[in-house]
Amino acid sequence: MHLVNILGHTIAAMIGGLLLIGLHRKIIARIQQRPGPPVWQELLHAFKFFFKETVTPRTASEPLYSGIVLLHMALMIGSLLVIVFGESLLIIIALFMIYKIVQHGAGLSSGSPYGRYAGVRSIFSIASEVPIFAAIAPIYALTGSLRVSDILSYQSLNGPLIVQLPLVAGALYILLLSKVRWSPFDIASSKDLVSGYKTEHYGVLRSILLFAEGIGLYVTLWLFLILFFGELSLILYILGGILLLVSLSFICAITPVLTPHHSVILQVGFGALMLLYALLIYWGVI
Amino acid sequence: MKYKLGLLISLGILVASIIIDVLYSLPLFVDLFIVLFVFPLTLMMIGYAYMSPRKEEEEEIPFIGY
Numbered sequence: 001m002h003l004v005n006i007l008g009h010t011i012a013a014m015i016g017g018l019l020l021i022g023l024h025r026k027i028i029a030r031i032q033q034r035p036g037p038p039v040w041q042e043l044l045h046a047f048k049f050f051f052k053e054t055v056t057p058r059t060a061s062e063p064l065y066s067g068i069v070l071l072h073m074a075l076m077i078g079s080l081l082v083i084v085f086g087e088s089l090l091i092i093i094a095l096f097m098i099y100k101i102v103q104h105g106a107g108l109s110s111g112s113p114y115g116r117y118a119g120v121r122s123i124f125s126i127a128s129e130v131p132i133f134a135a136i137a138p139i140y141a142l143t144g145s146l147r148v149s150d151i152l153s154y155q156s157l158n159g160p161l162i163v164q165l166p167l168v169a170g171a172l173y174i175l176l177l178s179k180v181r182w183s184p185f186d187i188a189s190s191k192d193l194v195s196g197y198k199t200e201h202y203g204v205l206r207s208i209l210l211f212a213e214g215i216g217l218y219v220t221l222w223l224f225l226i227l228f229f230g231e232l233s234l235i236l237y238i239l240g241g242i243l244l245l246v247s248l249s250f251i252c253a254i255t256p257v258l259t260p261h262h263s264v265i266l267q268v269g270f271g272a273l274m275l276l277y278a279l280l281i282y283w284g285v286i
Numbered sequence: 287m288k289y290k291l292g293l294l295i296s297l298g299i300l301v302a303s304i305i306i307d308v309l310y311s312l313p314l315f316v317d318l319f320i321v322l323f324v325f326p327l328t329l330m331m332i333g334y335a336y337m338s339p340r341k342e343e344e345e346e347i348p349f350i351g352y
Contacts, residue, residue, distance in 0.1 A: 003307040003312065003317050004307070007304070007321060010321060053337045058349060070326045208326065
């Protein structure tokens with residue numbers, strides 16, 4: 001695949017992801033009977049911040065403060081490329097784990113108390129990765145591979161995995177819920193910490209964080225559709241992504257943010273259930 | 287000025303690698319290096335090089351620490 005195609009995918013994910021975040025915000029607002037900002041507001045925010053003067057707090061520890069932003073962008077583009085190239089899900093898991101280091105580093109490097117709290121909470125929120133660990137085990141037990149391309153081939157022969165592994169889809173849905181903003185599991189950037197680990201990042205740094213966040217949402221929605229619905233047309237991917245997002249927004253709109261320990265208990269609980277399910281599939285009980 | 291120089295270098299590498307990739311097809315690890323490192327760096331340099339300066343501050347607020 002040419003560099004132009006890869007960059008094209010990346011830019012599409014940056015813009016599409018921010019529009020999805022804008023849609024998410026709009027739906028939450030409408031459910032809460034507020035008018036809400038326009039769908040393209042997040043995109044406008046990202047462009048606005050891009051050309052604002054970037055201010056570095058005196059307490060910030062450079063170069064981590066700026067470098068972590070580049071790392072965030074690289075991780076999200078990396079996870080996008082894993083899907084584009086049809087590579088292993090293990091790489092995506094590794095990238096999502098490193099993303100927690102980004103949250104931790106961004107929070108702590110700013111020197112702000114809000115950032116520090118968010119940095120500490122990001123360690124708690126590593127529990128959000130437990131459902132994905134557990135969810136890929138039944139997928140491996142059934143398909144015999146963790147490569148996205150192999151999982152797609154399996155589904156083209158045997159039908160979509162959502163029919164065969166509905167519980168796994170549920171577990172991965174919990175992961176999606178923990179990745180979207182304003183969700184009950186969004187403890188690292190919830191509103192009690194202003195903007196969490198991003199509080200002190202301003203100007204172009206904030207803009208790149210927003211773009212990376214957009215890519216992250218785009219990737220997680222696309223990953224869910226690929227893993228459980230297989231190869232679809234572009235229109236169906238867009239429609240599926242929007243429908244998935246609407247369901248997530250509905251939950252985010254009516255659910256308060258959980259306390260860190262409740263969030264961890266719930267996610268680890270889902271993970272344990274999925275591991276049990278994987279073992280039952282592996283032993284041929286189900 | 288140093289950001290404009292940085293932008294010139296990173297944009298130059300990005301454009302040159304795109305042209306070379308179209309003509310001769312670069313190896314995958316070079317493509318990944320460009321997309322994962324040079325592209326975000328170019329974005330950052332565009333922002334730093336063309337950021338609009340803040341308005342004049344009226345008075346210096348003393349830093350009292352957190």
